[in-house]
Amino acid sequence: RKEVEQDPGPFNVPEGATVAFNCTYSNSASQSFFWYRQDCRKEPKLLMSVYSSGNEDGRFTAQLNRASQYISLLIRDSKLSDSATYLCVVIGNTGGFKTIFGAGTRLFVKA
Amino acid sequence: DTAVSQTPKYLVTQMGNDKSIKCEQNLGHDTMYWYKQDSKKFLKIMFSYNNKELIINETVPNRFSPKSPDKAHLNLHINSLELGDSAVYFCASSQQGQGLEKLFFGSGTQLSVL
Numbered sequence: 001r002k003e004v005e006q007d008p009g010p011f012n013v014p015e016g017a018t019v020a021f022n023c024t025y026s027n028s029a030s031q032s033f034f035w036y037r038q039d040c041r042k043e044p045k046l047l048m049s050v051y052s053s054g055n056e057d058g059r060f061t062a063q064l065n066r067a068s069q070y071i072s073l074l075i076r077d078s079k080l081s082d083s084a085t086y087l088c089v090v091i092g093n094t095g096g097f098k099t100i101f102g103a104g105t106r107l108f109v110k111a
Numbered sequence: 112d113t114a115v116s117q118t119p120k121y122l123v124t125q126m127g128n129d130k131s132i133k134c135e136q137n138l139g140h141d142t143m144y145w146y147k148q149d150s151k152k153f154l155k156i157m158f159s160y161n162n163k164e165l166i167i168n169e170t171v172p173n174r175f176s177p178k179s180p181d182k183a184h185l186n187l188h189i190n191s192l193e194l195g196d197s198a199v200y201f202c203a204s205s206q207q208g209q210g211l212e213k214l215f216f217g218s219g220t221q222l223s224v225l
Contacts (some may be wrong), residue, residue, distance in 0.1 A: 027145065043216035044154065045200055087154065091212050098167070099144075101154040105122055 001026050004090050006102035013109055017078045021105045023088030024070045032091040033064055035073050037084045038104065044087055047073075078109045114138050117202045117217035124192055125225055131188045134202030142166075143185035144214070145177060146201040152171045154201070160185050161207060192224045 006023045013019050023035075033050035048055065050062040050071050061074040071090075077083055088102035117134040124130055138144060145157040149211075159167035163179045175189045189196060202217040 034213065036214075041219075043218050044214070047211050049213070085152070089214075090159070099156060099214065101146075103151070103153050 003027060003100045004088055004102040006086075006088050006105050008103060008105060010108055011108040013078055013107070015078055015080060015109055015111055017109075018074065018076045019078055019107065020074075021086055021088075022070055022076075023072070023090075023102050025090045026066075026069070026101070027090070027092045028066075028069060030069075030090045030092040032087040033062075034073050034091075035060075035062055035071075036087040036089055036101075038087055039084050044101075047086070051053045053103075074106075078107075080109050080111060083107055083109045112218075113218075115202055115204055115215050116219040117218060117220055119128050119199075120218065120220070121219050121221050121223075123223045123225065126192055126194060128192045129188070130192060130222070131186055131215050132202075132222075133184070133186045134217055135200075136204040136206055136215070137183065138206075138215060140204040140206045140215070141182060142207045143179065143187065144203040145187050145202060145204070146216075148199045148201060150198070158185075158187075164210075192222075194224050197222055197224045221224055 032073045035047040036044040037047045038044040050064045054063045059076045085104040087104045090100050115136045144159045144162045149156045157171045158177045160179045176188045179185045199219045201219045203214045
């Protein structure tokens with residue numbers, strides 16, 4: 001089993017749609033969780049951190065479920081500019097911090 | 112001002128050559144990394160340095176040798192390049208500890224080995 005798994009997609013959605021991505025992780029000792037966004041041929045950029053209580057940033061909502069070991073990202077009212085790859089990132093502290101990236105979920109938002 | 116800058120952006124070279132990629136960060140972070148993103152888009156950590164000391168070396172061939180002259184710089188030297196080394200290499204930095212491990216990436220170096 002991969003340490004961090006994501007549905008690679010692609011997700012093709014119309015503008016204005018709501019879309020959700022899930023990500024599962026295998027290390028129950030994982031401590032920090034993030035979503036990054038990567039545009040084509042660009043570097044990954046932090047989208048948002050993910051907290052146990054859930055957090056929201058505008059149209060984006062992230063949730064963490066420690067019991068089931070997954071995190072989610074919800075995008076409401078999708079924009080064309082949301083088209084990108086969304087990377088799930090999990091950090092564990094087992095003998096030192098280790099950052100694991102998921103392979104990413106590709107999102108296409110169409111007019 | 113670019114927070115994490117790496118050069119060159121593109122690197123095309125022949126098999127067997129030796130090449131270097133440079134990285135600098137002006138964020139005052141303690142930790143710097145090299146990541147490799149292959150054709151399948153997996154981002155995998157190669158090395159991590161904290162205050163010039165190697166803390167992570169993820170089963171990378173000896174042909175890859177990172178060097179950190181100070182905590183703001185982490186360069187990557189690759190000897191005897193192979194076709195399989197073709198990928199995008201990203202430098203990154205973070206401030207370690209207490210959940211502050213957000214990564215800031217450079218714009219990447221596209222390495223093509225012919």
